[in-house]
Amino acid sequence: MVFEYAPAPESRSVVDIRPSYGLFIDGEFVDGHGEPFKTINPADEAVLADIACTDEADVDRAVKAARTAYEKVWGPMPGAERAKYLYRIARIIQERSRELAVLESIDNGKPIRESRDVDVPLVAAWFFYYAGWADKLGHAGFGPDPKPVGVAGQVIPWNFPLLMLAWKIAPALACGNTVVLKPAETTPLTALLFADICRQADLPPGVVNIITGAGETGRALVAHEGIDKVAFTGSTDVGRQIARTLAGTSKKLTLELGGKAANIVYADAALDQAVEGIVNGIFFNQGHVCCAGSRLLVQESVADEVLERLKARMATLRVGDPLDKNTDIGAINSAAQLDKIRELSAAGEQEGADRWSPPCELPDRGFWFAPTLFTGVAQSHRIAREEIFGPVLSVLTFRTPEEAVTKANNTPYGLSAGIWTEKGSQILWTAQRLRAGVVWANTFNKFDPASPFGGYKESGFGREGGRHGLEAYLNV
Incomplete structure (x- = not known):
């Protein structure tokens, strides 16, 4: 017997997509100085919104905001206090899970069943997990008093926009770093909604900054002298370019690249x-x-x-x-x-x-x-x-x-x-x-925030998730 399923559409009314979006720098949405670009719905090619494009001056502004927040607020803050913000972000993600899932499916093209049942629950779990580490870093095996690296420049791909954001931001913040993150140009909307969640959680201005743009924006962020740590997930070719850019510098680097499993x-x-x-x-x-x-x-x-x-x-x-x-x-x-x-x-x-x-x-x-x-x-x-x-x-x-x-x-x-x-x-x-x-x-594609993830050879180096995921964001 073949079962025929009637359509069961999720409502788009749970998300409010603005006509245009700016950059999120120092706790506020601001205009970008590059040429705006459009993000589209891959399911029907409809334009969703105009997105601000970041130039080098905007990157500099975001990095300086992150540096100020790191030195004056977030870095000196006790781990137990940082944990409260991470817990708060995790709870807000759960509260707004339907909104996030629908927006992810609209902007990315993935089935709502996956964004609702896999992506968004894991995003919340990542923030809950690393909130638990924020006041226990001395027990993570990296020395009795490990210190944060500073300002992290993070570049994420379009296949899991919100989940990759969580993989990058949660451990960075737990360790006391501040962040400048660039989402993929085809899927910026959930990252920009996350910026709104940061404001809702009263996260101090400058702790998380989100800049949008294409490859030039990512290159400017990676090369900026004010960045202490670079985390990249994406293609092996771009990973090689980043490694060449950072060669000879003191910046820490982790790369999660391609695969052929x-x-x-x-x-x-x-x-x-x-x-x-x-x-x-x-x-x-x-x-x-x-x-x-x-x-x-x-x-x-x-x-x-x-x-x-x-x-x-x-x-x-x-x-x-x-x-x-x-x-x-x-x-x-x-x-x-x-x-x-x-x-x-x-x-x-x-x-x-x-x-x-x-x-x-x-x-x-x-x-x-x-x-x-x-x-x-x-x-x-x-x-x-x-x-x-x-x-x-x-x-x-x-x-x-x-x-x-x-x-x-x-x-x-x-x-x-x-x-x-x-x-x-x-x-x-x-x-x-x-x-x-x-x-x-006897399973596949199972992920847990307590389990490290990463590769060998041309799949990159470094680990994300688990205790191992803290190391890249600490001076050990």
């Missing part, structure tokens, strides 16, 4: 459970996930059965309106990203892989791509080597555990991996040999 399915795995994990690993957030399980490695003896079950499951995925609570796969974030996904998918076909997508009616307007898998993939194919950052899965097979590990590690990236097996010993044997920062066992 292997999701390994052994023959003894619970296959239905594994198929759900495969779907979650690559189609969650339209595949716009740096740790997405974009390479599926299946043991040969069960490969045909796994593919049959996987295709049947993919045929049930609903692509469409991000604000429909039944939607599984929303809109691709931008036209540029859609072009990249199409280019690499076409390359997969040209190189000889077999492409398959379920029957899927896509909306007429907006940026859309059907869930897709490739079989007959060789490790030399671009789709097996390059990060597609979309709902595209490459399927490879293996015979022995040693072959699985060799293929999994045959990538310049090293952010995450998944293992599916009923044997605990096989999980441990495989995990010890995988060169990945995060290894999930």
